[in-house]
Amino acid sequence: MSNVGSYEERYKGFSWKSAAEELGYGTGGVFNIGYYCSDRICERGRGGSLALLWEGFSGEVKKFTFDDLRRFSNRFANMLEQNGLQAGDRICLFMDRIPELYIGFLGVLKMGGIVQPLFSAFGEDALSMRLADAGTKAVLTTRKHLPKVRRIRAALPSLTTVIIVDAGGRTLENGEVAFSMAEAQGLDSYRVHPAAPEMPSVLHYTSGTTGKPKGALHVHSSIVAQYLTTKWVLDVTPDDVYWCTADPGWVTGTSYGIIGPWASGITQVVLDAGFSARNWYDFIQRYKVTVWYSAPTAIRLLMKEGLEVVKHFDLSSLRHLASVGEPLNAEAVIWSEKAFGKPFHDTFWQTETGCIVITNFPGMKIKPGSMGKPFPGIEATVVHPKTGDPVERKGVVGLIALKPGWPAMFRSYWNNAQTYEGKFRNGWYICGDRASVDNEGYYWFVGRDDDVINTAGHLVGPFEIESALLEHSAVAESAAVGKPDPINMEVVKAFVALKPGYSSSDDLTMDIMNFIRKKLSPLAMPQEIEYVPSLPKTRSGKIMRRLLRAKEWGEEIGDTSTLEND
Amino acid sequence: MAEDLKRVIIDYIKKEYLDEDSDEEITEDTKLISGGIVDSFSMVSLKMFLEKKFHIKIPDEKATPEAFDSVNNILTLVKEFVQS
Numbered sequence: 049m050s051n052v053g054s055y056e057e058r059y060k061g062f063s064w065k066s067a068a069e070e071l072g073y074g075t076g077g078v079f080n081i082g083y084y085c086s087d088r089i090c091e092r093g094r095g096g097s098l099a100l101l102w103e104g105f106s107g108e109v110k111k112f113t114f115d116d117l118r119r120f121s122n123r124f125a126n127m128l129e130q131n132g133l134q135a136g137d138r139i140c141l142f143m144d145r146i147p148e149l150y151i152g153f154l155g156v157l158k159m160g161g162i163v164q165p166l167f168s169a170f171g172e173d174a175l176s177m178r179l180a181d182a183g184t185k186a187v188l189t190t191r192k193h194l195p196k197v198r199r200i201r202a203a204l205p206s207l208t209t210v211i212i213v214d215a216g217g218r219t220l221e222n223g224e225v226a227f228s229m230a231e232a233q234g235l236d237s238y239r240v241h242p243a244a245p246e247m248p249s250v251l252h253y254t255s256g257t258t259g260k261p262k263g264a265l266h267v268h269s270s271i272v273a274q275y276l277t278t279k280w281v282l283d284v285t286p287d288d289v290y291w292c293t294a295d296p297g298w299v300t301g302t303s304y305g306i307i308g309p310w311a312s313g314i315t316q317v318v319l320d321a322g323f324s325a326r327n328w329y330d331f332i333q334r335y336k337v338t339v340w341y342s343a344p345t346a347i348r349l350l351m352k353e354g355l356e357v358v359k360h361f362d363l364s365s366l367r368h369l370a371s372v373g374e375p376l377n378a379e380a381v382i383w384s385e386k387a388f389g390k391p392f393h394d395t396f397w398q399t400e401t402g403c404i405v406i407t408n409f410p411g412m413k414i415k416p417g418s419m420g421k422p423f424p425g426i427e428a429t430v431v432h433p434k435t436g437d438p439v440e441r442k443g444v445v446g447l448i449a450l451k452p453g454w455p456a457m458f459r460s461y462w463n464n465a466q467t468y469e470g471k472f473r474n475g476w477y478i479c480g481d482r483a484s485v486d487n488e489g490y491y492w493f494v495g496r497d498d499d500v501i502n503t504a505g506h507l508v509g510p511f512e513i514e515s516a517l518l519e520h521s522a523v524a525e526s527a528a529v530g531k532p533d534p535i536n537m538e539v540v541k542a543f544v545a546l547k548p549g550y551s552s553s554d555d556l557t558m559d560i561m562n563f564i565r566k567k568l569s570p571l572a573m574p575q576e577i578e579y580v581p582s583l584p585k586t587r588s589g590k591i592m593r594r595l596l597r598a599k600e601w602g603e604e605i606g607d608t609s610t611l612e613n614d
Numbered sequence: 615m616a617e618d619l620k621r622v623i624i625d626y627i628k629k630e631y632l633d634e635d636s637d638e639e640i641t642e643d644t645k646l647i648s649g650g651i652v653d654s655f656s657m658v659s660l661k662m663f664l665e666k667k668f669h670i671k672i673p674d675e676k677a678t679p680e681a682f683d684s685v686n687n688i689l690t691l692v693k694e695f696v697q698s
Contacts, residue, residue: 105648144650169653195635322647323654324679349654504655539655554666561659562630570655 050410052280062424067276080243081271082158085310086118098315102147105321119234124155135160137185144168145320148213160241164251167297173567176200178253190214245269252299254399255509257498263462264399273403273456278308283368283410290316292341299399325353329361336365343373345504347380348535358387373505374537375493378416402456419491427451436473442487449476499593501530516567522550527591531600542574552579642685670695
């Protein structure tokens with residue numbers, strides 16, 4: 049029997065208040081996420097249980113109990129305060145998936161800071177833009193990423209402190225501090241910041257079609273929804289060994305790679321290594337992973353390696369599989385049943401929703417290719433793109449819309465209330481994804497409603513790429529669109545018109561690719577560049593990305609009446 | 615000959631994938647993909663470099679994370695096509 053039991057019964061009788069009671073949220077007037085993920089588990093007599101088993105790419109293993117989490121996160125919080133940081137300060141975590149990232153996350157929350165995790169593969173421009181927007185006061189990083197931080201620091205007046213967690217006696221510059229968790233003693237007693245339920249907790253940046261990336265701001269009470277969705281959707285129990293393959297630089301890696309599992313008091317394993325099918329299977333086998341939360345891109349990469357390799361490993365520990373990031377195609381669901389004897393359960397949510405909102409529940413009939421049904425407490429529908437009214441007829445495509453009010457929903461975009469307000473219509477939060485609902489209430493994903501590129505489950509903004517492309521000396525104008533990809537669903541393709549005096553070549557293509565990778569990130573790097581004499585524009589001069597995108601996807605071009613005449 | 619090829623590949627990886635101020639060293643055994651130096655997205659530009667430098671065409675199905683996981687692995691892959 050799964051934790052959720054009867055979906056219909058749960059949906060009918062649901063209230064978020066009872067969800068909070070189940071977690072014990074607010075007991076003794078404590079609302080801080082950091083406490084619920086460490087101290088509370090210890091108070092319940094599970095301090096000696098394994099919280100984190102971390103393995104590095106070289107095979108090094110580190111283990112932390114919940115009591116270790118409690119004491120080391122206390123130490124992090126204390127160290128941040130001693131360095132002049134205060135409640136409400138934005139404190140960025142910019143590092144690979146090392147234990148300090150996970151434990152530091154709790155430490156920032158415990159001292160009342162707003163934790164801003166950023167993907168460690170971000171290049172200087174991507175990093176600088178996000179730190180400047182948030183007015184970030186401190187960055188916690190490692191030697192590996194310190195040079196990037198140093199190069200942008202002069203342009204970031206708010207950034208007072210850079211903390212290096214593996215400085216190892218290296219010479220530091222002004223405003224840089226060495227902190228070694230390994231050398232520091234855990235701190236047994238610390239007064240956790242008395243956060244209110246609505247106090248900001250986590251700031252995750254996400255990309256849109258236009259403008260700069262936006263910081264989706266979450267609050268401490270988000271934990272109520274993250275805890276319950278972990279329990280009902282990921283179906284964890286205290287004896288599980290849970291593996292979330294997402295990087296905490298993105299929202300899945302914090303909501304379900306830190307908060308959800310640790311609020312549930314379960315053991316999670318982390319593999320800080322690049323993808324390899326054999327290594328992944330070996331990891332599952334060695335640590336007897338029972339619940340595995342991964343992404344369609346990873347599943348398709350495993351599919352590419354074939355079924356034969358699966359047979360070399362004992363994966364019988366696996367009990368429940370789930371997936372997030374982009375729509376899980378029916379073939380992947382069917383393949384996972386062949387490979388593991390179990391289907392992957394697709395889950396839908398986004399940075400702004402903070403928790404899973406539409407999903408395939410354990411025990412529920414899976415329709416391969418469907419997103420599943422709304423989580424209890426989430427009122428969902430699809431609305432007409434023009435009127436914003438709910439689409440009444442089943443099977444008709446509209447925009448996925450959610451009634452605001454669940455605890456994990458973002459409260460605003462940082463410094464960008466106007467864009468936040470623009471996400472709502474007729475009292476619905478509009479997700480920006482198109483879907484239909486069938487006559488049994490299952491949602492079926494169709495595609496994005498904007499030009500944002502979903503590559504391997506990560507949203508990349510075309511505007512950010514185009515702006516960076518224009519900084520390349522050879523590029524006169526450009527357009528970035530998503531093109532279909534069998535593994536990553538979409539990858540970035542750039543259309544580039546060159547400045548006079550430049551001509552296309554493989555060398556130039558490589559140069560532009562690497563230029564974008566270093567400035568922004570590998571995800572934003574065009575996987576293909578097509579050189580064009582000019583780009584299609586409207587009469588007002590706006591580049592018509594949708595024409596280029598339609599061409600890549602083999603879709604109808606649609607209305608071209610506003611196209612500029614050559 | 616093999617040493618020259620190794621050096622060319624190592625130099626390219628250092629130039630393009632390591633930070634200019636990095637003190638990290640790359641040897642022929644350094645884990646590139648599983649070690650987080652090169653990721654699956656960046657493999658595209660690395661593959662393009664190898665194809666151009668060695669006048670070969672590496673089929674997509676051969677461009678796996680394992681084949682790109684060290685300079686030695688890359689060398690084995692490159693040799694397969696240089697010889698054929």
